[in-house]
Amino acid sequence: MWQLFAATLSLVFLCMKHLFASDCKWIAVVNDFADLGSDRKIFFTQREIKRVAEIFKELTDSAIDPDDKNAKYLGFPYYLKINLSCTLQNPEWAIRTGHYTGLRPIVTVTFSEPVHPVRQKQEQLQIEMRAAPYRDKANCDSEEVCLMCWFTPMPFLNGTVVLDVLVESNGIGLPVKSRRFAININGYVGIVQNEVKIKIGEKLDSLKNVLQLRDPSRPLWYTYGQAPVLILGGIPRSKIVFMSDSMFLDYIPIEVGIDSCWIGSLSCPQGTFSSAIVDAISTESTLFIRQNQLVYYYTGNYPILHVNTSGSELWTRILNHVCVRTLNPVFFPMNGSEFVIALGGGWQEGEFFLITVRDGIVKASGSLREKEETVCDFVRASACSIKWATYSLGDNRIYLLVHETGTDKHTIVVYLLDEEHFEFIYHIPEKVPKASDKGFVLLLGLEHYTNTTLIPRGLALNPFSNIFYIWGNAILQSNDKQSYIYLSSFPNDSPIKYFVQSFTGEIAFVTDREEIWVSKELGTEIKKVYPSEAWDVFNYLQVMRGSPHYSLTLKHSILTIFYIDGQLEELVYLADTADNGRLVRREFPLSHVLAYDLLITTPNKEMRHNGLDYIRFAHLCPFAVVRYVDLPQPQEFTRMEHYFAMPPEIMEKTGFHDEKSLIVYQGLVYQLLQLHSSYHRAYADPVHDPTWRWWKNKKEDAEYYTYVASNWNTSAGIYVDMANYIKMYDQMPENLLPSKLYLDKHTEYTFSLYLSMRTTKQSMGESADENSLQNIWLTLILAHPEYIHTHLHRQELISRGSVRYVIEIYDKGVYPYQQLSGKNLLKSSLGLKVAHSGMNCYEYTSNGPRIRGSYVSTVYIGCPPGKRLAFDITSTKNETTVKNKRYFDCIKKDPEMPCFSFNDVFYPSFLIQDMVTGDSGRFNGSYIFRVIGGGPFSIENIRYFSEEEIFNYNTMNGSGTSSLIWLRAEMHEDKVDSEGFHILSQAESGILWVCQTNSPCYDIVPQGLAAPDYFFVVEVSNRGVDESTYCDYALEFIIHVHGLRLSPTRAIFLLKVTAAVP
Incomplete structure (x- = not known):
C-alpha cells in the first residue's frame, strides 16, 4: 500500500512544476483579405489580389521601385490571424500583456511538394515571417483596452495545397510553447449566391443524435503528407462524414450527397443494408468513399495544382460492375500518381482492382490477374478471399493477405504489376506461437504453438524502414517479408481492429475493445497506454490544471487515432448531453503515460542517506544524458530552402499596423516568393541569390532610406528595409538529428553522440554494475545497408562518466539511377537505439516528459532537391x-x-x-x-x-x-x-x-x-x-x-x- 501511494505521490510532485506554467497556447486562423479581425474562414480562394500594387505606387521615397517591370507586388487572398487561448487567465489580457512585454509570434510556413508535378524540379521550401501587431479599432473602449492580435500574410505557392504552419515565440515576454497548424486549401467548397457552400453534401448544424458513446472507432486513411482535406466516415446509421482541412483541429459534419441504394443480388449479396460510409480515403485532389458495395469519388477544385479537371459537380461512381467488399489505402504516391486498392466480394471474391488518380483524372483497372487466373487459382483454393492488400511502391508490387475459405490457412502472396504474375511469399502459422519472456519469438519452424487460432486481419509496410507487419489477434514482424518474428508482448484476447503508422519509427493500433497499444519499430516492446492507470493519473492532473478537454465526470469515446509529424493524436467525442456533444482533437499524452507507467510499475524501496529517509526507484534506463554534438549545418542535408521576411516598419508611435501596412507586407512576401519561383533561368546571375535582382539597383541608396526613416519622413509612413527580405543559407543545427537526410553519390554525414551515466547523487544506492559505462552501448539500424555504409567509433571518457560515439554515414555510390533533382529517390531510414533502453528512458523538459533512447531519421538516396x-x-x-x-x-x-x-x-x-x-x-x-x-x-x-x-x-x-x-x-x-x-x-x-x-x-x-x-x-x-x-x-x-x-x-x-x- 505504501509503495503504491509513494509512486502516485511522486508523480504529483514531478508534475506540479509543469502544471502551473504558462497555460496559454497559440491560435492561428485564416482571415479574408478584406475582413481583418474576423473569425476563422475556409481557405479555398486560389487567386492573387491585384489591387495591392496600387498601394506600392505611394512608396515613392523608398527601396521599392513601383516601375520595376520584373517586380510583382500582388497579394494573397488571406491573412493568418494569431491569437492566444488561455485556460486560467483572460486571453485578451494575456495578449496585451504579451505584446507590451515584447512577445512577438514567429510564423514559419512550410510548403509541401505536390504529387502532381507542377514544377520540373522538386524542392523543399519554407518562409519565416515575423507577425505584425494589429489593434481592432472597432472593438475599443479606449486606446489602452483595444482588442488586438497579430497578422502575417497567408502565402500559397503554385502547386502546393498542403501547408504546415509553425507558430513560436520570439523568447521575450509571456512564455508560450510552439504549436503547429495544418492550414490547407479546401477545394470542396465554393461560392453559391455569395455564400460559401460545401459541395460534397449538406453541412449539419450540430452533432445531435449523430454520435453515441458506444460507437466504435475507425481508421483515418489519407495520402501521407499530401492530402489537404481529410474525411472520416464510419458513422453508424447515417451517410455522414466529418471533413477537415486542418487535420481535425476543427471539422465540418456533412451528410454526403449520394443516394442510399440497396443493390443486393445473387452476384453481390448484402446481409444487411446500411447507409453508413464504411470506407473513406483522402488523396491530394480526390475523395473516395464506399457505401455498401458502391464506390464513389469526388474531385476537388484545385486550379493551383494545374490538373486536367476543374473538379466534380456530383459524386461519381467507379467500378460500377464490381461488388466491392472493402477499400484499402495506399499511403504514398509514385511518379505523380496516387492509388486506392479495391477488394472484391460476392462473385468477385478473391479479385482486386487498382484505382489510380493522376493529373486529377480517376481511372480503375480491371481485375488484376495472371493469364486470366485469380489469386485463388494461384494458391489452388476452390474459394478464397483477400483480407488485405498493401502496395509496395519501391518495387511496384502488391502484397495480398489471402484466406482459403473454410480453413484456417492464410498466405502472403505478391502480385508483380510489371510482370503481371503472382509469387508465393509466406504461409502464416495457423496457431499462435507460445510467448517468450524476451518479448519475441523467432519463427524458424522449431517453436511451440498454443491452441489459439491465429487470425490475421491486415498488413502494414513502412517503405522507409522496409519493416512489414501481419496483424490480427497476433503481430508478426519481418524485415524482408520472408522471415518473421512473433511479438509476444501483445495478448491475443482482443484482436487489432486497425493499425496506425507514423512512418518515423512509431506504431499504434486499436483493438476490438477500443484499447490503444503502442510500439517502436526499433524494438519488440509493446505497451497498452489506454485505458491504463498511467492515463488516469494524467487525466487527474489535467483536471487539476483546468483543461476543458479532460474531466472526471464527462464521458468520452475515441473516434480515431493518427500521427502528425510523429506525434500521436486522438479525435475524441465528448458527450455534453445524452444526445449531443463535440469533437476534440487532443495530443495523445504518450510520453506522459509511458513515464507515469514506468514510475507506477518500477519497484521502489526505502533507503536512508545522511540521516534522512528516501524512496529509491530502480533506474531501468542505462544512461542519464544524451547529447548530439558536431552536427553539420542542417540545410545541406535536409535540403530545406528558407526565406525570411519582417513586417515593414511604420511611423505609427504605438507600433500597431493598419490595413495599408499589412497590404504592403502582403506584397513584399508575394514578391519574395515570386523571385524564388522565377529563379530557374538558364542563364546564371552574377550573384547566386534570388533576391539580388530585386535590390541591385537600390543597394547603394540603402543608407539614405534609413536616414529618411530615422527622421520619420518616409512616404506613406512605411519604411521597407531591404535586409529584412532575404534567403537564409546559414541556419544552425538544433542539437538534434534531422528528421530527413538527403544523400547524393558518396556524400558523408558525420556527427558525435555523448551518452552519460548518472551522477553520484542520481545513482544513490546503486551498485557499480548498475551504473557503469559497460551498460551503455549504441546500436545503429539501416534499412538498406546495400546502399549506405556506417561506421561507429566508441570512445569511453571515464573521467567524465560518458561514452562518445563518432557516427559516420555515407553513400556507397551504388544506387543505379541518375535522375532529375528530387525525382525517384530511394526511401530509406537510419535508426539509433541505446541498448536496453526500450521505453524505459525519459527526461523532463519544460513541456513535460520526453521519451528517449531511440531516434529515427528518414534517408533519401539519389539526387537531392535544390x-x-x-x-x-x-x-x-x-x-x-x-x-x-x-x-x-x-x-x-x-x-x-x-x-x-x-x-x-x-x-x-x-x-x-x-x-x-x-x-x-x-x-x-x-x-x-x-x-x-x-x-x-x-x-x-x-x-x-x-x-x-x-x-x-x-x-x-x-x-x-x-x-x-x-x-x-x-x-x-x-x-x-x-x-x-x-x-x-x-x-x-x-x-x-x-x-x-x-x-x-x-x-x-x-x-x-x-x-x-x-x-x-x-x-x-x-x-x-x-x-x-x-x-x-x-x-x-x-x-x-x-x-x-x-x-x-x-x-x-x-x-x-x-x-x-x-
Missing part, C-alpha cells in the same frame, strides 16, 4: 574572349543574352548551383551537348527539331549528309556516347559553328546590311556520362550567334548586286 545546372554566361563570355583574343557582340546589345560570333570558337561554361546552401561552383563533369532547335533573327522563329534531325545535326552521322551544325574544336580525341553524341567537359568544351549545307542554319537570307544571326536551342545533360553524382543535370538554354556565313552562291550574287549599284 540542385541545378546553369549556363555561366559571364565565364563563357570571358573565356571565349580570352581564347579567341577578341569579342564581337551584336549591334543591338541585350545584357540578358549576349551574342557570340559565328567565326569564333565557342567555349561554354556551366555552374552547379545549390539553391539550398547558396553554393555555386564550376561544373567539371562530363556532359552531352546537343542543339535541339533554333531559328533565325528572333526567338519567335525558333523551331524544335525532330529526333532524326537532332541526330543528324549533332553527330558525325551528319557529316556524311552535310547536315552538321557544329564540330568539336579539340579534334585530338572525340568522345561520344552510345548513340554517337559528343561528350564534352570543362577542359574540352570548344565548339566550332559550321552550319553545313543541309543544316537549318545554312544560307540564311539577310534582312538588312548586317550578317544573319541565329538563335540555337541547346540541351546539356550529364546523364549516363558523369559518374560523380546521382543527378541528371538537364539544362535547356538559348545561344544567340551572329555573323553567319552566306553560301558561296548567295555571297557572289550579293557582291554582283552591290557592285552594280552606282
Whole structure:
C-alpha cells in the first residue's frame, strides 16, 4: 500500500512544476483579405489580389521601385490571424500583456511538394515571417483596452495545397510553447449566391443524435503528407462524414450527397443494408468513399495544382460492375500518381482492382490477374478471399493477405504489376506461437504453438524502414517479408481492429475493445497506454490544471487515432448531453503515460542517506544524458530552402499596423516568393541569390532610406528595409538529428553522440554494475545497408562518466539511377537505439516528459532537391574572349543574352548551383551537348527539331549528309556516347559553328546590311556520362550567334548586286 501511494505521490510532485506554467497556447486562423479581425474562414480562394500594387505606387521615397517591370507586388487572398487561448487567465489580457512585454509570434510556413508535378524540379521550401501587431479599432473602449492580435500574410505557392504552419515565440515576454497548424486549401467548397457552400453534401448544424458513446472507432486513411482535406466516415446509421482541412483541429459534419441504394443480388449479396460510409480515403485532389458495395469519388477544385479537371459537380461512381467488399489505402504516391486498392466480394471474391488518380483524372483497372487466373487459382483454393492488400511502391508490387475459405490457412502472396504474375511469399502459422519472456519469438519452424487460432486481419509496410507487419489477434514482424518474428508482448484476447503508422519509427493500433497499444519499430516492446492507470493519473492532473478537454465526470469515446509529424493524436467525442456533444482533437499524452507507467510499475524501496529517509526507484534506463554534438549545418542535408521576411516598419508611435501596412507586407512576401519561383533561368546571375535582382539597383541608396526613416519622413509612413527580405543559407543545427537526410553519390554525414551515466547523487544506492559505462552501448539500424555504409567509433571518457560515439554515414555510390533533382529517390531510414533502453528512458523538459533512447531519421538516396545546372554566361563570355583574343557582340546589345560570333570558337561554361546552401561552383563533369532547335533573327522563329534531325545535326552521322551544325574544336580525341553524341567537359568544351549545307542554319537570307544571326536551342545533360553524382543535370538554354556565313552562291550574287549599284 505504501509503495503504491509513494509512486502516485511522486508523480504529483514531478508534475506540479509543469502544471502551473504558462497555460496559454497559440491560435492561428485564416482571415479574408478584406475582413481583418474576423473569425476563422475556409481557405479555398486560389487567386492573387491585384489591387495591392496600387498601394506600392505611394512608396515613392523608398527601396521599392513601383516601375520595376520584373517586380510583382500582388497579394494573397488571406491573412493568418494569431491569437492566444488561455485556460486560467483572460486571453485578451494575456495578449496585451504579451505584446507590451515584447512577445512577438514567429510564423514559419512550410510548403509541401505536390504529387502532381507542377514544377520540373522538386524542392523543399519554407518562409519565416515575423507577425505584425494589429489593434481592432472597432472593438475599443479606449486606446489602452483595444482588442488586438497579430497578422502575417497567408502565402500559397503554385502547386502546393498542403501547408504546415509553425507558430513560436520570439523568447521575450509571456512564455508560450510552439504549436503547429495544418492550414490547407479546401477545394470542396465554393461560392453559391455569395455564400460559401460545401459541395460534397449538406453541412449539419450540430452533432445531435449523430454520435453515441458506444460507437466504435475507425481508421483515418489519407495520402501521407499530401492530402489537404481529410474525411472520416464510419458513422453508424447515417451517410455522414466529418471533413477537415486542418487535420481535425476543427471539422465540418456533412451528410454526403449520394443516394442510399440497396443493390443486393445473387452476384453481390448484402446481409444487411446500411447507409453508413464504411470506407473513406483522402488523396491530394480526390475523395473516395464506399457505401455498401458502391464506390464513389469526388474531385476537388484545385486550379493551383494545374490538373486536367476543374473538379466534380456530383459524386461519381467507379467500378460500377464490381461488388466491392472493402477499400484499402495506399499511403504514398509514385511518379505523380496516387492509388486506392479495391477488394472484391460476392462473385468477385478473391479479385482486386487498382484505382489510380493522376493529373486529377480517376481511372480503375480491371481485375488484376495472371493469364486470366485469380489469386485463388494461384494458391489452388476452390474459394478464397483477400483480407488485405498493401502496395509496395519501391518495387511496384502488391502484397495480398489471402484466406482459403473454410480453413484456417492464410498466405502472403505478391502480385508483380510489371510482370503481371503472382509469387508465393509466406504461409502464416495457423496457431499462435507460445510467448517468450524476451518479448519475441523467432519463427524458424522449431517453436511451440498454443491452441489459439491465429487470425490475421491486415498488413502494414513502412517503405522507409522496409519493416512489414501481419496483424490480427497476433503481430508478426519481418524485415524482408520472408522471415518473421512473433511479438509476444501483445495478448491475443482482443484482436487489432486497425493499425496506425507514423512512418518515423512509431506504431499504434486499436483493438476490438477500443484499447490503444503502442510500439517502436526499433524494438519488440509493446505497451497498452489506454485505458491504463498511467492515463488516469494524467487525466487527474489535467483536471487539476483546468483543461476543458479532460474531466472526471464527462464521458468520452475515441473516434480515431493518427500521427502528425510523429506525434500521436486522438479525435475524441465528448458527450455534453445524452444526445449531443463535440469533437476534440487532443495530443495523445504518450510520453506522459509511458513515464507515469514506468514510475507506477518500477519497484521502489526505502533507503536512508545522511540521516534522512528516501524512496529509491530502480533506474531501468542505462544512461542519464544524451547529447548530439558536431552536427553539420542542417540545410545541406535536409535540403530545406528558407526565406525570411519582417513586417515593414511604420511611423505609427504605438507600433500597431493598419490595413495599408499589412497590404504592403502582403506584397513584399508575394514578391519574395515570386523571385524564388522565377529563379530557374538558364542563364546564371552574377550573384547566386534570388533576391539580388530585386535590390541591385537600390543597394547603394540603402543608407539614405534609413536616414529618411530615422527622421520619420518616409512616404506613406512605411519604411521597407531591404535586409529584412532575404534567403537564409546559414541556419544552425538544433542539437538534434534531422528528421530527413538527403544523400547524393558518396556524400558523408558525420556527427558525435555523448551518452552519460548518472551522477553520484542520481545513482544513490546503486551498485557499480548498475551504473557503469559497460551498460551503455549504441546500436545503429539501416534499412538498406546495400546502399549506405556506417561506421561507429566508441570512445569511453571515464573521467567524465560518458561514452562518445563518432557516427559516420555515407553513400556507397551504388544506387543505379541518375535522375532529375528530387525525382525517384530511394526511401530509406537510419535508426539509433541505446541498448536496453526500450521505453524505459525519459527526461523532463519544460513541456513535460520526453521519451528517449531511440531516434529515427528518414534517408533519401539519389539526387537531392535544390540542385541545378546553369549556363555561366559571364565565364563563357570571358573565356571565349580570352581564347579567341577578341569579342564581337551584336549591334543591338541585350545584357540578358549576349551574342557570340559565328567565326569564333565557342567555349561554354556551366555552374552547379545549390539553391539550398547558396553554393555555386564550376561544373567539371562530363556532359552531352546537343542543339535541339533554333531559328533565325528572333526567338519567335525558333523551331524544335525532330529526333532524326537532332541526330543528324549533332553527330558525325551528319557529316556524311552535310547536315552538321557544329564540330568539336579539340579534334585530338572525340568522345561520344552510345548513340554517337559528343561528350564534352570543362577542359574540352570548344565548339566550332559550321552550319553545313543541309543544316537549318545554312544560307540564311539577310534582312538588312548586317550578317544573319541565329538563335540555337541547346540541351546539356550529364546523364549516363558523369559518374560523380546521382543527378541528371538537364539544362535547356538559348545561344544567340551572329555573323553567319552566306553560301558561296548567295555571297557572289550579293557582291554582283552591290557592285552594280552606282
